[in-house]
Amino acid sequence: MIRTPKKLWVMHRIGNKLQKINNIIKVIPEWRQRYIVNNVEGVNSKDLAQKWASYTRDSSLFIKEDDIVGIEDESRLLEESLMDGELQQTLISVVGMGGSGKTTLVAKMYNNETVKSHFDCYAWITISQTYIRDELFRSLIKEFHQSRKEQQPPELSGKDYVELVNILRSYLDLKEYLVVLDDVWDTNLWEVIKVALPDNHLGSRIMLTTRKEDVGSFSSGVISYIFHIKPLKGSEAWHLFCKKAFSSYPDKSCPRELELLASELVGKCKGLPLAVVALGGLMSSKKSITEWRSVYDNLNWQLNNNQMLEVVKSILLLSFNDLPYPLKHCFLYCCLFPEDYIIRRKRLIRLWMAEGFIQRVNRITPAEVAESYLMELIFGACFKLY
Known part of the structure; x- marks a missing residue:
């Protein structure tokens, strides 16, 4: 069989591409070590929307303390209890609607140095709608040991x-301990x-946050208190928005x-x-009345046409789309990470860079660009920060 030069050239190109693929496959283990990529349980496309909701649901953890308004009385009473x-x-x-500030209030107490120094050890666990009992206990053991800077038990x-x-x-x-069970x-x-x-x-003390009144009321054989988080007053919401x-x-x-538009949005x-x-x-980047009107119309459409979406999720979805x-x-x-999986900042930046998500910017390193991406996502209420 005699091959024409054209066919030989095509086969040569295919051979080169296959060689490159083989080379990439060979260095994948090296990349895993370099970027510290361990095996984690992934999710399929059907779960992406649910995962997105889980990441945004607890984003109140990174609301700055000077942004916390309307819960001064609850803060004082909670600290006393x-x-x-x-x-x-x-x-x-601590009982309240989604987005009402339950996690923010409890996080403020949990991160208070006076409160922390009062207890011998402490642990924060996010529960959510599904949990595995034994994994919950393992997480408690790890958190307690980390709070005292101790090495956790082996195996x-x-x-x-x-x-x-x-x-x-x-x-x-023989310890006085504090446990937070978030989103029960x-x-x-x-x-x-x-x-x-x-x-x-x-x-x-055991603190829990929940949207469900019956969860907060179910406490057999133990002293219990219930704090109800009320919505912000109009003036408080306006001040925070501005x-x-x-x-x-x-x-x-x-x-x-x-x-007028700002008042309607609030x-x-x-x-x-x-x-x-x-x-x-979201509105901090909008300068013209036209842009504000567009967001207002989009939010109205979301609330009227997606009845299953709560107002918080509708607003977070607008922020994401923007x-x-x-x-x-x-x-x-x-x-792609499992729910409640803790990702270290530097590792996440390396992963983004390895995936090619970071755009090139003159005189700025890719790591610095990735850091700016992360800060923008934090400002936009997309991440839960520890």
Whole structure:
């Protein structure tokens, strides 16, 4: 068989491409080591929307303390209930709508150095609608040891239910501890978890956040308090919105020509701090009345045509749609990780760079560009920060 020069040239090109593919396959293990890519459970396309919601749901964790308004009384009462001298184990439930500031309030207490120094060890666990009992106990063990800068017990992954409970009970036996259970949906959670949290009469506290009144009320055999988070008053919501939307303006005040539209937009937030902060962040980049009107019309359409979407999710969806494409790619990439998976900042930046998501900018390193992407996503209420 005689091959024509053209066919030989085509086969040569195909051979070169195959060689390049083989070379890439050979260095993949090296890339995994370089970028510290471990095996994690992925999700399929059907789960992406749910994963996106889970990342945005808890984004109130990075609302700055000077952005917290309307919960001063709750903050004072909650702090008192944590350190009131009562020695019996106490369960404190913070109940409110999604985006009402439950997690923000509890995070403020949890990160308070006075509160932390009051307890021997502490742990923060996000529960969500689905959880695995044994994984929950493993997370508690890790968090408690990290809070005291101690090395965690070896081979936790191989421990069964009884062993995990015994480890927790033994570790907590003579300690005053604080546990936060964030975003609880299951009324039976307390029955599941209390076996591993001994009441040693040293003043230990368990705080939980939930949208469901029946979850907050279900606490058998323990002292319990319930704090209800109310929506912001109109003046509080307006003040918070202006701080975010007009941060670059003198006195952070709303221009007169935008007052009517701004007032209508704030009204759509129904007094929910996360909605106000997210919408204010979105509007901070809009300068003309035309742009403001466009956002207002889009939000109205979302609320009228997507009845299943709550106001917070509608506003977060608008914020996401407004992101530049490179930032969308970076954000959606994070949906490939399991829910509540903690990603270190530097590692995430390396992964974005390895995937080719970072645009080239003159005189700025790719790492610096990636850092700016991350900060913009944080400002836009897309990430939960630890």
